[in-house]
Amino acid sequence: MQKFDSSMMDFEERVDIDDFESEVMERIYSKPLLIKRVNTTSQIAIVGANVCPVESLDYEVPENELVNEDWRSRRTVQIFQYILLKWAFALIIGLSTGLVGVFNNIAVENIAGFKLLLTTELMLKHKYYKAFAAYAGCNLGLATSAAALCAFIAPAAAGSGIPEVKAYLNGVDAYSILASSTLFVKIFGSIFGVAAGFVVGKEGPMVHTGSCIASLIGQGGSRKYHLTWRWLRYFKNDRDRRDLITCGAAAGVAAAFRAPVGGVLFALEEAASWWRSALLWRTFFTTAVVAIVLRGFIQLCSTGTCGLFGEGGLIMYDISAAKVVYSTPDILAVILLGVIGGILGSLYNYLVDKVLRTYSIINERGAAVKILLVIMISLLTSICSYGLPWLATCIPCPADASTSCPNTDVSGNYKSFQCPPGHYNDLASLFLNTNDDAIRNLLSTNTVKEFHISSLFIFFVAVYCLGIITYGIAIPSGLFIPVILAGSCYGRLVGRLFEPISKLDVGLFSLLGAASFLGGTMRMTVSLCVILLELTNDLLMLPLVMLVLLISKTMGDMFNKGVYDQIVKLKGLPYMEAHPEPYMKHLIARDVVTGPLITFSGVEKVGNILLALKNTGHNGFPVIDEPPFSDAPELCGLVLRSQLLVLLKGKAFSKDRVLAGNKVLRKISELDFAKAGSGKGLKLEDLDIQEEEWDMYVDLHPIANTSPYTVVETMSLAKAAVLFRELGLRHMCVVPKSQGRPPIVGILTRHDFQPEHILGLYPHVRFQQW
């Protein structure tokens, strides 16, 4: 331990990074800091190919005089207000996410509808080159808009957003991931991207959108625009904001898939790292609001006032018309489907990972290169969508077709493309459609021979490859729809192959194929099951869907991790796994404590605090009480950087080294300590400390968290990690085991538990698996 003192400052050895403030510092002071441990920790995240700082979140409830005073001063009315507000916020999140979902849907359907109508009309006039030009031109325009938004306004909006939300709910806030600019770009970028005919979905972006909305609502009034309400301070902490964002993520899935229960389960199974039943209920309420908003708009739009929106009703891909009968050969086919689906799913993950790594290098070269990449992929997609249908032979329309064939409106099962009247092109019915309609066609039941096996194969290969190369370009892009598209096509293909011995409808095979791919890539179980149920409204398929999900997840897990986990890792976000690594059992907490520790006295010199804040990246500082304030040195609490900044700004200084008592409480209220939006808090440069104040004292007792969680230095690292993870800590104090030593050994943060850090210090433990 090293007591902080300006005279002892040694710039060579001083710095120990635990959070992104060091990065911020670096920019503020424009002088390079010597970062010792930078290679062993992973505090730098790659978001949209930009290197961005991350901030750990703190879910610990601080307990100090100030907080207690604050609670005491609240009247019952205020507490009631607080509870009411929680629900009001959930309501607002549900409403807004639902509205965005509807808006997104209407916009995509109408833009894509216009584009497809234009192409179809030109095709009917046999102006094939013009049709391609119109089609590719529209796609290119939309794609470029989406890419420009992403590249210039909010690079963090690129990609799915689910990995970042997942990391946030685990306690890692990547820079600007939930900012309002990100929200804006996510909404419009997603609309343009999906309308541009890319093999991307709107589901991931909707989850991100829901989370952004929740985060903005959670920040409440903006200080910048002087819109701060006193009651909003209740939510100005990481804990409440995490709850809101969980609700937002669930609302996003609910709005994207029209699956309220699936949304809750998605948030629970995939997104959230902590959960409690009160939150379950609030999330459920949020998604119920989304469902009601969606249903209201679908009813409103059923008269045709919203263009193409609202035809599907609450069930997006209804397959309940098919009769569910299956016997042994079907079950064998389903098992095979699951096995291959799992393998192809994990291959998908592997390839996405490789492509992402390549793209992140390309994207680093600047906005123009980013946009160029998008343009290239867009052209490729257009060529595939327009070119490949020429390979298909025209199929005569079935006599018993329930819809007109070839159909004249933009969606539908039977596209005429280049075919003569009374015939349709099955590949065009898949390629020259919105993704939603393509899935609907693939899932259509009682239409066994609708698609040629060769067409299904071509479409499968094309979608599989396009899906992989599209994720990672600078547009908001969900992974669900590509996977469902490829999976349902693959399922239908298998269904066709097994047709001679199978009783099951090919449409149902298609659903099982989608399930197997989803299981193989996303590795979720219950939530996927419920989402698929809510998408297709066929409860009798449940046993088979469960079976196929179990098999494909098992297969996939043999090869690699789920796609979101992979991306979290790739982005370098310091994610805390629920289970500690086996080798952590062989280390103790003290082993990973590194770097000199900086502590403060209970009543500390202003100058010392300023220097420590300026010269280190630490976020938490232990406060040690020493004589005369205690008999022997003892740990009296933990202060945070943000608290110190507020305290210094408040200037509750005294000339002598004495306890301040109530004086601090009168100058500063709990409200001042409310956590600001990410990156918006008080900064060191905002302080205005005079030279003569440097030698004054400030009492840290009122703001120090008096009950920090501690572990004894000999606690096994595995158990310390469990404590850290389960309680959602940001700092954990390591205390000495034996007496007669300074009262604190060090502080552990999230980074100290990262495998990179531990294995950097102790490379040999990697092989100690048990």
Place this chain on the structure above:
Amino acid sequence: MQKFDSSMMDFEERVDIDDFESEVMERIYSKPLLIKRVNTTSQIAIVGANVCPVESLDYEVPENELVNEDWRSRRTVQIFQYILLKWAFALIIGLSTGLVGVFNNIAVENIAGFKLLLTTELMLKHKYYKAFAAYAGCNLGLATSAAALCAFIAPAAAGSGIPEVKAYLNGVDAYSILASSTLFVKIFGSIFGVAAGFVVGKEGPMVHTGSCIASLIGQGGSRKYHLTWRWLRYFKNDRDRRDLITCGAAAGVAAAFRAPVGGVLFALEEAASWWRSALLWRTFFTTAVVAIVLRGFIQLCSTGTCGLFGEGGLIMYDISAAKVVYSTPDILAVILLGVIGGILGSLYNYLVDKVLRTYSIINERGAAVKILLVIMISLLTSICSYGLPWLATCIPCPADASTSCPNTDVSGNYKSFQCPPGHYNDLASLFLNTNDDAIRNLLSTNTVKEFHISSLFIFFVAVYCLGIITYGIAIPSGLFIPVILAGSCYGRLVGRLFEPISKLDVGLFSLLGAASFLGGTMRMTVSLCVILLELTNDLLMLPLVMLVLLISKTMGDMFNKGVYDQIVKLKGLPYMEAHPEPYMKHLIARDVVTGPLITFSGVEKVGNILLALKNTGHNGFPVIDEPPFSDAPELCGLVLRSQLLVLLKGKAFSKDRVLAGNKVLRKISELDFAKAGSGKGLKLEDLDIQEEEWDMYVDLHPIANTSPYTVVETMSLAKAAVLFRELGLRHMCVVPKSQGRPPIVGILTRHDFQPEHILGLYPHVRFQQW
């Protein structure tokens, strides 16, 4: 702190109870112990009106030399085996629970079918008194059998079982709640009870059955019958057993409602206190197996080989035939339904609580009184079921009835009862049916006028009251079915009243009524929603079901707790709530540490250990290293009573006070420390320690858990409670803040966090709400 020494023994002041071993001790030694704190803690539970001891469970992973050695010695094959076994066990649990569910179903349908057929036949011959005699006689016989099983073999099998399972998963093992006798009685008692026409369900008992099966499988081989396999020891700990029981509870719901996803969510939302995504998956697998078993048997029985079973298919109450259309008046009606449902639900809870308290006094008087109570309730039920239909007027059969009217088989919508041909008695169709069929009738759609409003009212009042007075008698009795029965009747009643202005089918109103009652009593959200969905197969009702559940839960929560929480509290089980009480913020950990602490030296005298084990009820003992083994006294770990007993049994003693090193490891293996079934572990009386061995020494280092979780004495009690709850601890060491004091202040257990204990010590904090 008081070092344990036989010379210091003071029988007046010694005893501090923290677990049920003191109770066991009391029986073994047959001499009363002076229990000081017994009134402030709640270590005695009332199970089936018997006062029974409870045991806390320990979910902490112990870390000591022995465990480490054990892990090191395991080869990869063994570890693979371990993982495989987990899944194998989940498979077995799913299979067995599914089979029990099928057996239960077939048995109930056939026994009740026979009874109803007999009654109907006698009715058709106008032998009304004989019919009543036959009906009441059958009921009485079945009821008495169920009660006798409960009263004489396993009193713990009475009631729902869900509260006890919930408590187990929270870390409280009530005596014999998961024993094999309980399982046996639960299965057969439930069959007899349901067949006896009681207003009880098989759902709660199925959950309990699933948990019992899981527990028995988890205990694996029985030592008693010399059926222990070496690999089963992996599961011989509370943590693995908890996981298995979670799977079992989910499988129970899945088997009872044929709702696999609902089962997972029930286990997640209501039953389990800890959760992680790996467990979610395993639970999902278990319920998938249950679904497959059920489906297989339904297909097998569809030919009629199983009597009356298997008619319903996988969907128990299919209402998907009804068209879901609703507008503003319907939504208002639904809101009203939710509000009144919530109020009636909480009233139900209140009355159940009162009745349970009364019954527990009655049931204390012995087995005969228990059976007498069951007989009385059975007679009352028979009189109601047979007598009340006479109040109904005969209704002419509808012309467009889809089934024959009056129907001749035992189930069906139209019972002729006393009515002339071509007429039916609507009340008899509800009363003289199995509960399942009654619900199916109430939920039947497109049959608006089938039931008179007056009949619905009579049935509602009767079922509501019978449900309340039946729960608590000595038979296995689920709460779901009574609540669904009353709720769906109430919903249909409201539907009939709103018929003039409503578009919604009365059958759908009935579903919403059931949802409102379930929400009002059980206070679950997502799981109920999914269970109702899986029961009725009508996804389009989802928004309305969500709405009604939210409203009724909110209303109910204003008045009291959920019914299971109430019963847990009533039974005195020390349940750890997820959130600490507000007043805990005002106390620190040291405040609730009571009683003299007993510690051991790292190398302790055998006699001291024996005396401590004999004379206290403590379960965990801190081990303090003292010179010469360390420089100053320091906490080196925590040993458990069970570990000490094994160590003493192994007799790894030495004459001198020296470290034993590997000697202990050679004599005792980790296998010996495997946790036995509840109440089956090694007991003090099993030891055979010679007089001369009393003065020998034993080294506690190899078995002491070297990484116990600790809190500093000044940690706020609220935060200590969060730590205790989140990590699933049984013991938490409180260490001193300042130096120069003994290294441990005390041990906190589950009982120390119970409101009764805290408020017993500090009555004034009750009013410090914030």
